[in-house]
Amino acid sequence: MKGLWRWAFGYGPPHALAAFRIVFGTLSTLSLITLLIATFTEPALSWFGPADAMAYEPNPGMLLSRLTLLGPIGSMVAFRVVIGLGVVAGAALAFGWRTRVSATVHALVILTVAHRLPLAMMGADTVQRLCAIVLPFSSCGAVWSIDARGREPEDVPLWPQRLIQFQSALIYGSTLLIKAQGETWRDGTATWYPLRLQEFARFPLPDFLKSAAASRFTTYGTLLVEFALCALVWFRPWRTPVVLAGVGLHLFIDLAMNLPYFAFFMMAMYVLHFDGEEVRRRFAR
Amino acid sequence: MRTSPLPVAVAVLLYAAAIVVWTLPNPPVAVLTGERPATGADRLYLEVARIRTTPWLATPLEATGGVQYWDLFAPDPATSDVTVVADIVSPTGVRRRSLGTVAERGLFGKMLAERVRKTAERLSGDLGEASLRTVCRRLAEPGATEVRLVVRVRPIAPPDTTLDERPSESIVYRYAVKP
Numbered sequence: 001m002k003g004l005w006r007w008a009f010g011y012g013p014p015h016a017l018a019a020f021r022i023v024f025g026t027l028s029t030l031s032l033i034t035l036l037i038a039t040f041t042e043p044a045l046s047w048f049g050p051a052d053a054m055a056y057e058p059n060p061g062m063l064l065s066r067l068t069l070l071g072p073i074g075s076m077v078a079f080r081v082v083i084g085l086g087v088v089a090g091a092a093l094a095f096g097w098r099t100r101v102s103a104t105v106h107a108l109v110i111l112t113v114a115h116r117l118p119l120a121m122m123g124a125d126t127v128q129r130l131c132a133i134v135l136p137f138s139s140c141g142a143v144w145s146i147d148a149r150g151r152e153p154e155d156v157p158l159w160p161q162r163l164i165q166f167q168s169a170l171i172y173g174s175t176l177l178i179k180a181q182g183e184t185w186r187d188g189t190a191t192w193y194p195l196r197l198q199e200f201a202r203f204p205l206p207d208f209l210k211s212a213a214a215s216r217f218t219t220y221g222t223l224l225v226e227f228a229l230c231a232l233v234w235f236r237p238w239r240t241p242v243v244l245a246g247v248g249l250h251l252f253i254d255l256a257m258n259l260p261y262f263a264f265f266m267m268a269m270y271v272l273h274f275d276g277e278e279v280r281r282r283f284a285r
Numbered sequence: 286m287r288t289s290p291l292p293v294a295v296a297v298l299l300y301a302a303a304i305v306v307w308t309l310p311n312p313p314v315a316v317l318t319g320e321r322p323a324t325g326a327d328r329l330y331l332e333v334a335r336i337r338t339t340p341w342l343a344t345p346l347e348a349t350g351g352v353q354y355w356d357l358f359a360p361d362p363a364t365s366d367v368t369v370v371a372d373i374v375s376p377t378g379v380r381r382r383s384l385g386t387v388a389e390r391g392l393f394g395k396m397l398a399e400r401v402r403k404t405a406e407r408l409s410g411d412l413g414e415a416s417l418r419t420v421c422r423r424l425a426e427p428g429a430t431e432v433r434l435v436v437r438v439r440p441i442a443p444p445d446t447t448l449d450e451r452p453s454e455s456i457v458y459r460y461a462v463k464p
Binding site for chain 1: 286287288289293294297300301304305308309310311313326348349350351353354355356357358359360361362363364366367368384385386387388392394395396397398399400401402403404407408412416419420423424439441443444445
């Protein structure tokens, strides 16, 4: 029990958190730039606001964040300014410049977006938000950052790393439990359908990948990989193969389906399954 | 070995416990509608659904942005392409307006439009009347007398079966524009 406590709440090298900060900050910045452009090209994004009754309807996945930089201001111009602030803060986070401040501003912008566009939130937004709210409490700028130039890295609290690791496993575990209620996941036909949805299609897939036999393989394969990413990833000998399987799963989904940034936010979290010292050694080679 | 202060650890553990509770599945629809009794895990899920609405759990998670529910392609993936269009009726005729379809967009266009598609998907789902009314109000153009939200469904045939995959349409909401 003591060992587990030390693992969760002890101190250790900051390199895994720093690597995550760089990747996450970059992805998050790109995602906010995409959103900023969408506010100009997609008029529908201005139809719904926090003042609308829809935002408060009970749905466990859609409750609003109460933290917002906009308060009652509903103007699209103000919203774009806030997104722009998030872009700057996200880039500063990736470079590790004034890391604590940039991570905090960035998280507040992400929460503001969730508050402003409650019906337009995608899975990627949720992953982005759940990671963004942890980073201000972390010492993710302690190494490989502008802030840390000329400084020897010190050990940092590891609980933010453990929390995001846990969050990643929870995503796979909870979706597995929800899928257990579904008929198509049990009979092996689940992936038959999404690969034929025109509204989700990204790149065309070869026909053999969409066959009934391939659907059975990808349906049960998805469940197996999700189970591994929830449970087996915690065991050191299994970790690398499980992470590679997760990368394969997400790259396949990303090629086949239009789920912007989701795969990459999910894969970014994988780096936190490795200890800081391992990450440092890997990049030092 | 150095560890974080106990209050920090307690706060982290409470947050972790809260998100576990929050992400447990909803009970199946048949249980919610009373078609079949809750047994096994469904009893736990029913209890969790009740706990989710309590302020001591919902408020901190809302405040921190920790709310989440991972039902992408679950419990079953969508078995039909669903799009939403709005028919805007005015004395001069009916104008049809698409509410976020991404199928015909280019690669970057799809990325831009995905949020709108997501919104339309939610509108065609279980959102209440207030949401639909709000959307119709936004869509009402000057001179419009009525806005109809129309859901178009293109079913996908299950493996080894044939099915008419032509889209069908149904009006999900009518909004009479106040003069």
